[in-house]
Amino acid sequence: MDRRKFFRLLGAGSLFGLLKARAQTPPWDEETFAPTKTLGAPLSEYGSRSPFEEGVVRYISPNLRTRHSGADFAPLERLEGVITPNGLHFERHHAGVPQVDPKSYRLVIHGMVERPLVFTLEDLKRFPSVTRTYFIECAGNGQNGYREPPDPNLTATRSRGLASNASWTGVPLALLLKEAGVKPGARWLIPEGMDAAMYTRSLPLEKAMEDVLVAYAQNGEALRPEQGYPVRLVVPGWEGSIQVKWLRRILVTDQPAMAKDETSEYTDVMADGKVLAFTWVMEPQSIVTYPSGGQVIKPGFHEIRGLAWSGFGRITKVEISLDEGRTWRQATLEAPVERYAFVRFKMPWQWRGEEVVLWSRAWDEKGNTQLTREEFFRRWGKNNRYHYNAIQAWRILPDGRVVNGDRPLGVRAVGPVGGCDGEVFDG
Amino acid sequence: MAKKVFFVVALLGLALGARYGLGTPISEELAAQYDLRPVVLPDGRGLPPGEGKVAEGERIYAEKCASCHGARGEGYPFNRLVAEPFPITPDTEPVEYAIGNYWPYATTLYDYIRRAMPFGAPGTLTDEEVYHLVAFLLYMNGIIEADEPINQKTLPQVRMPARELLDVDPETKRRFPWLTLP
Numbered sequence: 247m248d249r250r251k252f253f254r255l256l257g258a259g260s261l262f263g264l265l266k267a268r269a270q271t272p273p274w275d276e277e278t279f280a281p282t283k284t285l286g287a288p289l290s291e292y293g294s295r296s297p298f299e300e301g302v303v304r305y306i307s308p309n310l311r312t313r314h315s316g317a318d319f320a321p322l323e324r325l326e327g328v329i330t331p332n333g334l335h336f337e338r339h340h341a342g343v344p345q346v347d348p349k350s351y352r353l354v355i356h357g358m359v360e361r362p363l364v365f366t367l368e369d370l371k372r373f374p375s376v377t378r379t380y381f382i383e384c385a386g387n388g389q390n391g392y393r394e395p396p397d398p399n400l401t402a403t404r405s406r407g408l409a410s411n412a413s414w415t416g417v418p419l420a421l422l423l424k425e426a427g428v429k430p431g432a433r434w435l436i437p438e439g440m441d442a443a444m445y446t447r448s449l450p451l452e453k454a455m456e457d458v459l460v461a462y463a464q465n466g467e468a469l470r471p472e473q474g475y476p477v478r479l480v481v482p483g484w485e486g487s488i489q490v491k492w493l494r495r496i497l498v499t500d501q502p503a504m505a506k507d508e509t510s511e512y513t514d515v516m517a518d519g520k521v522l523a524f525t526w527v528m529e530p531q532s533i534v535t536y537p538s539g540g541q542v543i544k545p546g547f548h549e550i551r552g553l554a555w556s557g558f559g560r561i562t563k564v565e566i567s568l569d570e571g572r573t574w575r576q577a578t579l580e581a582p583v584e585r586y587a588f589v590r591f592k593m594p595w596q597w598r599g600e601e602v603v604l605w606s607r608a609w610d611e612k613g614n615t616q617l618t619r620e621e622f623f624r625r626w627g628k629n630n631r632y633h634y635n636a637i638q639a640w641r642i643l644p645d646g647r648v649v650n651g652d653r654p655l656g657v658r659a660v661g662p663v664g665g666c667d668g669e670v671f672d673g
Numbered sequence: 674m675a676k677k678v679f680f681v682v683a684l685l686g687l688a689l690g691a692r693y694g695l696g697t698p699i700s701e702e703l704a705a706q707y708d709l710r711p712v713v714l715p716d717g718r719g720l721p722p723g724e725g726k727v728a729e730g731e732r733i734y735a736e737k738c739a740s741c742h743g744a745r746g747e748g749y750p751f752n753r754l755v756a757e758p759f760p761i762t763p764d765t766e767p768v769e770y771a772i773g774n775y776w777p778y779a780t781t782l783y784d785y786i787r788r789a790m791p792f793g794a795p796g797t798l799t800d801e802e803v804y805h806l807v808a809f810l811l812y813m814n815g816i817i818e819a820d821e822p823i824n825q826k827t828l829p830q831v832r833m834p835a836r837e838l839l840d841v842d843p844e845t846k847r848r849f850p851w852l853t854l855p
Contacts, residue, residue: 311750315792341789355696356704363696364707372695425692433851436712443789444710450849495707501714501855504778506785510770513839519763521777521835523854525842627763660766 304334305403314342315443317384319407322553323535328580328588329379330410332465337472338384338408340507341442344492348476353422353460357436357498360427367462367476373417376459378482379587381555383528384408385485385512388634391619394660396652402538405638405650406531409555411588414480416461419454423498432498436505437479440494447488448502448524449481457482460493482586483557484526485632487512515627528557529635530616532564532591532608537648538640543597545646550577550593556610557586564591567605570639571618577606597642603651604640619652628660710796713784715855717829720783721800725823730809733802737791746771746813751792755813760835773814777839778855779831782807 295302305319317338320330330336337343348367356362387408390400397404419435428451435454439445449458459480462469469475474491481489487507502508502524514522532554537543554561560583565574577591591606607616617625622636639651705711713719735744742748746755748768756771765774772782787803789795798806808823816831817823823831841852 341792341795352707354699354704354707356699356701356708361698362701362704364699364704365696369695369697373693421693422696425696438712442793442795444795446712446784446788450852452849497708497712499712499714501716501718503712503784504715504781504855505712506781506789509778509781509839510772510776514842515761515763517763519838520840521761521775521838522842523777523839524845524852527844527848629763629765629767631767 302334304336305401305407315340317386317408319403320410321403322407322409322533323402323538323541325535328411328553328590329465330412330588332412332467332470332473335382335410335412335464335470335473336384336408338486339441339472339491340445343472344441345471346440346476346492351476353477353493354495355422355426355498356495358429358432358500359423359498360429361425363422363426365422370417370422370460370462370477373421375415376418377413377415377463378459379411379413379584380480380482381409381411381528381586381588382480382486382489383410383531383555383557385487385525385528385632388531388636389631391622391634391636391638391652392628392630392660394628394657395654396650398650399539400650400652401540402533402535402638405539406533406553408486409531409588411553411555412464413466414459414461415463415466416459416477416480419458419460419479419496420456422460422496423451423454426498428498431500434499434502436497436499436503437490437493438495438497439474439490440492445490445507446503446505447490447508448505449479449488451498453481453484481526483528483559485512485528485557488526512632514632515630517623517625517627519627525633526557528555529633530554530556530558530561530608530610530614531635532606532616533638534566534604534606534640537604537642539648539650541648542646543642543648545597545599548595548597550595550604552577552591552606553588554579554591554606554608555586555588556608556612556614558610558612558614559585560611561589561608562611563609564589565607565609566591566593567607568602570603571605571637574607599644599646601644602642604642605637605651607637619655623655628657710788713780713787715778715780715829717780717825720780720825720828722825723801723804725801725804725806725808727805727808727812727817727819727821730805730807730812733798733805734809737798738806741792746810754810759815760838771814772810773816773834775835777833777836779807779811779816779828779833782810783828 302324310316320334320336351367353365435449461480462477477493478491479489514525534552536551554564564577566577567574577593580590583589609615616637619636641649641651711719741751742754753771756769760774811817
């Protein structure tokens, strides 16, 4: 390479410009490299994050009419890796967070069993334990995608932040059922919470025998109250609303309850007018968290980053398109890639300041993938409230601002829909 | 088929398998004491004795429900309970999903009101009061006549218009071929 070509290349890159800019303002101030001259904070019994990080919080919609029933969102674009810190795990409850004293806690299993049993928390912890990393996702995650026209100010948090990922420890529900002895003819479990709504759902016995956990720990410590302290169900890959928190009772029976939260809510209105019940499995999702809505980027190198997961099992690949689906490139998945858990995907990228629309779509081991908005609404009703997993587009404007890149579908306007995404209200 | 065999084996395992001897056995009577607001199943199991009357329900509704759900169930600040059309269509907006046009089972009304309502004061209604409210709400939604009594026997028989729309999710049907809706 001749020297002139080398300098031309250097000039074209951002490095030269960067050096020029740095010559004008010093790259650091006096304090940057100064060690502290006083003693730091002493030992503390329970650590807390840096005060400079206190702005990283869950998003609570200002439109909620009550904060005792509704949901808040994990701040996805401000988190790294795949584990959601306990204080930032999304919340969804129906009548506030009960304060439960573990000493008086009891779990009753009764109904079609040989031996109705009552367990203390200590009993549950004495059983053989299992620790697994699983995502939990609200059935209403993605609900802002139903808005028409799309909300230009959407962020990754408000797009897909009703999902979180944690390491859960507990006892397999199968062991407790074995202890009680399920009678022939039983098909269903009706788990019940001890919140003020005494929340109930119907869960098929087969799933309980497969992989359901009666969990008492989250990322190594006791469950947070808003995650069901002291005990909750974790139902891998299935919608969050069936993973009953503050678990107090399991009725073993032969019929589903058709409870309010599996009929009037958490049922899906399809484009053909049918309403689907028991839409339990969460379809594949992916969301680019960087760059994403509300962020501002500079020309030059960026690592496109995002999260993907599927209730059908492992994520096999995540593809990224920079031209609204005409061509796709495969992102790298960061190991370990586990079943029913978040996986981090990444792709190196140079941005030269052109307007560009970023798409991502996840594929799972069963061959499922995400649809475009247009395709999605051919199957699911435009007034549905749940299970929105269409591709989220981010548009990067020439000035570096990132906005919602979803295109309007040209149908009549649809406002915020309520339900568990709770941007309006919820019942 | 393999799944079916696995399920049968798993059930056998449940009956015969090794146990850890943890947990305290209780009688069904003691379990019933713990069962504060029993689950009501669509076939009527779990419904208590008693009977609801529309006029009584109207009085209780005005006192305990109207401030959240509107004087005639029209909603605001919380969920709408009465709305047209019966049942919903794909064009009906979600705020219009109410009891008469969206709820597929009448028994759910009893279960949910006894379990969770009034919001912030659950468990304060008597079984009889819940029956009255169920009768009133079914009447307001045009499902029953004003003089139709609502009780253990009649409530599971009430056919909701939205039941016609309800189907099992195809993926769920694939995984659990035995599963049918009540």
